[in-house]
Amino acid sequence: xxxxxxxxxxxxxxxxxxxxxxxxxxxxxxxxxxxxxxxxxxxxxxxxxxxxxxxxxxxxxxxxxxxxxxxxxxxxxxxxxxxxxxxxxxxxxxxxxxxxxxxxxxxxxxxxxxxxxxxxxxxxxxxxxxxxxxxxxxxxxxxxxxxxxxxxxxxxxxxxxxxxxxxxxxxxxxxxxxxxxxxxxxxxxxxxxxxxxxxxxxxxxxxxxxxxxxxxxxxxxxxxxxxxxxxxxxxxxxxxxxxxxxxxxxxxxxxxxxxxxxxxxxxxxxxxxxxxxxxxxxxxxxxxxxxxxxxxxxxxxxxxxxxxxxxxxxxxxxxxxxxxxxxxxxxxxxxxxxxxxxxxxxxxxxxxxxxxxxxxxxxxxxxxxxxxxxxxxxxxxxxxxxxxxxxxxxxxxxxxxxxxxxxxxxxxxxxxxxxxxxxxxxxxxxxxxxxxxxxxxxxxxxxxxxxxxxx
Amino acid sequence: xxxxxxxxxxxxxxxxxxxxxxxxxxxxxxxxxxxxxxxxxxxxxxxxxxxxxxxxxxxxxxxxxxxxxxxxxxxxxxxxxxxxxxxxxxxxxxxxxxxxxxxxxxxxxxxxxxxxxxxxxxxxxxxxxxxxxxxxxxxxxxxxxxxxxxxxxxxxxxxxxxxxxxxxxxxxxxxxxxxxxxxxxxxxxxxxxxxxxxxxxxxxxxxxxxxxxxxxxxxxxxxxxxxxxxxxxxxxxxxxxxxxxxxxxxxxxxxxxxxxxxxxxxxxxxxxxxxxxxxxxxxxxxxxxxxxxxxxxxxxxxxxxxxxxxxxxxxxxxxxxxxxxxxxxxxxxxxxxxxxxxxxxxxxxxxxxxxxxxxxxxx
Ligand SMILES: Cc1ncc(C[n+]2csc(CCOP(=O)(O)OP(=O)(O)O)c2C)c(N)n1
Numbered sequence: 156x157x158x159x160x161x162x163x164x165x166x167x168x169x170x171x172x173x174x175x176x177x178x179x180x181x182x183x184x185x186x187x188x189x190x191x192x193x194x195x196x197x198x199x200x201x202x203x204x205x206x207x208x209x210x211x212x213x214x215x216x217x218x219x220x221x222x223x224x225x226x227x228x229x230x231x232x233x234x235x236x237x238x239x240x241x242x243x244x245x246x247x248x249x250x251x252x253x254x255x256x257x258x259x260x261x262x263x264x265x266x267x268x269x270x271x272x273x274x275x276x277x278x279x280x281x282x283x284x285x286x287x288x289x290x291x292x293x294x295x296x297x298x299x300x301x302x303x304x305x306x307x308x309x310x311x312x313x314x315x316x317x318x319x320x321x322x323x324x325x326x327x328x329x330x331x332x333x334x335x336x337x338x339x340x341x342x343x344x345x346x347x348x349x350x351x352x353x354x355x356x357x358x359x360x361x362x363x364x365x366x367x368x369x370x371x372x373x374x375x376x377x378x379x380x381x382x383x384x385x386x387x388x389x390x391x392x393x394x395x396x397x398x399x400x401x402x403x404x405x406x407x408x409x410x411x412x413x414x415x416x417x418x419x420x421x422x423x424x425x426x427x428x429x430x431x432x433x434x435x436x437x438x439x440x441x442x443x444x445x446x447x448x449x450x451x452x453x454x455x456x457x458x459x460x461x462x463x464x465x466x467x468x469x470x471x472x473x474x475x476x477x478x479x480x481x482x483x484x485x486x487x488x489x490x491x492x493x494x495x496x497x498x499x500x501x502x503x504x505x506x507x508x509x510x511x512x513x514x515x516x517x518x519x520x521x522x523x524x525x526x527x528x529x530x531x532x533x534x535x536x537x538x539x540x541x542x543x544x545x546x547x548x549x550x551x552x553x554x555x556x557x558x559x560x561x562x563x564x565x566x567x568x569x570x571x572x573x574x575x576x577x578x579x580x581x582x583x584x585x586x587x588x589x590x591x592x593x594x595x596x597x598x599x600x601x602x603x604x605x606x607x608x609x610x
Numbered sequence: 611x612x613x614x615x616x617x618x619x620x621x622x623x624x625x626x627x628x629x630x631x632x633x634x635x636x637x638x639x640x641x642x643x644x645x646x647x648x649x650x651x652x653x654x655x656x657x658x659x660x661x662x663x664x665x666x667x668x669x670x671x672x673x674x675x676x677x678x679x680x681x682x683x684x685x686x687x688x689x690x691x692x693x694x695x696x697x698x699x700x701x702x703x704x705x706x707x708x709x710x711x712x713x714x715x716x717x718x719x720x721x722x723x724x725x726x727x728x729x730x731x732x733x734x735x736x737x738x739x740x741x742x743x744x745x746x747x748x749x750x751x752x753x754x755x756x757x758x759x760x761x762x763x764x765x766x767x768x769x770x771x772x773x774x775x776x777x778x779x780x781x782x783x784x785x786x787x788x789x790x791x792x793x794x795x796x797x798x799x800x801x802x803x804x805x806x807x808x809x810x811x812x813x814x815x816x817x818x819x820x821x822x823x824x825x826x827x828x829x830x831x832x833x834x835x836x837x838x839x840x841x842x843x844x845x846x847x848x849x850x851x852x853x854x855x856x857x858x859x860x861x862x863x864x865x866x867x868x869x870x871x872x873x874x875x876x877x878x879x880x881x882x883x884x885x886x887x888x889x890x891x892x893x894x895x896x897x898x899x900x901x902x903x904x905x906x907x908x909x910x911x912x913x914x915x916x917x918x919x920x921x922x923x924x925x926x927x928x929x930x931x932x933x934x935x936x937x938x939x940x941x942x943x944x945x946x947x948x949x950x951x952x953x954x955x956x957x958x959x960x961x962x963x964x965x966x967x968x969x970x971x972x973x
Binding site for chain 1: 663666668669670671672675872875876877878880962966970
């Protein structure tokens, strides 16, 4: 019968080797243990002995060629054991084969053989285990421009733990790559060092934005009419984060209006007082404080969803991020434990953090650890918006511009100050009713800032 | 008294038979019958076949990573042969295959272990040796502990433990040696100085002139022997065993030998040593010189050798076949042996692994 000897994993998880020298020729008789080929792997240069007695029918791979573990190396005729499946073996898939007479690629042969069980080594052959490696084991094959989506999909696949050596894990960690999102090309989908390097290079090169709308070309005649700028690192990060959030968390958004005349008065009153002490008092400290207090009562808006482990993590600390417009783009510094800070302290933090963000002097950890974010576009212009959640947080509050408007109070039309609120939340974990209850509490505090003293 | 005459600080090395199989130190030649010497040679020859076959099987992808023994047979076997395997304890590292085979392991056991089954490490109750210790020198304190128990019980057993030149740099080496020295335990610390710890050469391992010198710091006798000379290894170990059995405490033996093969099958020695050096040491091979000795005495010839090797290979192939038919290691086994009751952390890991494997199969 025909027997196919496949290139075994002869190191600790090697996946390829280079053929240095063939010791046998077609038609040659060999005995078990005879060296058939000399190969070089990451770890060793060694002869590979043949496991059976027989006659060599075919050798695959030329000297100097690189072969993968599991590829057919030698095909031989061995004595004994019936040969009934031979016909099937001899007809490896034809498709994609080039010239007539060209031997099938090793992988094709290997695949065909794998199907013909009869000739498989049985027992626990180490090779047997590894050859089943399917590089698509973790992710569907990705098409052009689909990598980002695939990466997101990989990230979401619960319980997916990449197979990798500690060295590779360490390397990924050092490069700031989440190894579980890397597509492994090694045996059984193992993530190899090269894969990590590739992922890192891709990250450096910036995101391949999902769903490329097609190639963007600049027509020659328009060259003078456009200005081309390279994406900055910050912009690339923003792109990544936005895409990740939108493709991961199903957004729902609630809108509300609060009449904040009391707040407006209070602020006016305190503003001058504080200005003397060098503190600039905007509405943000009030809003941040109110949000942090409301979060204490509504835990589902201050949680994280851990799909990998099928659990929700409710956070008992209230770190509020606030979107800051910087020349480089959007940044979100975080005020830690806002619920325990006074409004003045929050005002000071805002100033300090946003100044440093604009000067690019902010520290990385001051941009991390948020549990809820606020974006105050109203300070420029805008009433309502659909803010994008600062993933993996589960909600974000958009604050619009306070407008003076007639409102009805006690049956009378009076001038009022209306603050528009828009809150997006991750509808997987935050139900609409939860969101509404949260907003209700928040509105109460903003309508009457004294309420905050009671919370 | 060898232990007196061969003071390591004087740089003397015990050698009884030279590279040509000539006896150069008649006075210290151990008392062994011709039959015993032939038996010893056969053991070493058999061990070599098991080793060569192991490497070949590994290269076919039928065994996992393993540490070849080529060139170290005399050190392993000569020392084991000098003890009483019925009552003494052997505490191995991972490169003393000839000693294992003599002590009661079979080729099948060894192959099973390298095929990923812990069953290969299981010994019958009346076989006194410990499982392979891969964490370098971790076995040295174990041997001291065994010695302590023997002393406590007052039996006349001794313990031999093996470690490499690299092992002498480990904290465990210090702790085990020191403890045995302080309590005068019946332990033979047998260092297989095969010149390399993976790629680290002996001279980078220690500034001490000889590794046997280290014995002095622990208050025990030390002796350096030609580790490729079966007779020297045997004689020194024999005397060390008597010394320890008589309640005098531990002994350290440094056997100077050479790992002729790879550190493990995942190693490429050409990266750190020369072909000339390898050729030099090939000439000093323990089996070559022993064969010469036997031939001169008319106890052995090529025909006998070929016959024996053929017979050995057949026997080994049959055992390997059993290994290939042996049930695959179950996932359970990987987790179950360390603790009597599996702790939660392991249970969790096991579940994760099961999930992972199920996922792999499902695809
Ligand atoms: C504590 C520990 N460190 C590192 C290793 C990796 N390692 C395996 S064998 C080896 C070298 C051992 O050298 P030596 O003690 O001279 O014994 P040899 O391998 O030469 O027989 C090393 C560093 C290990 N197994 N355990």
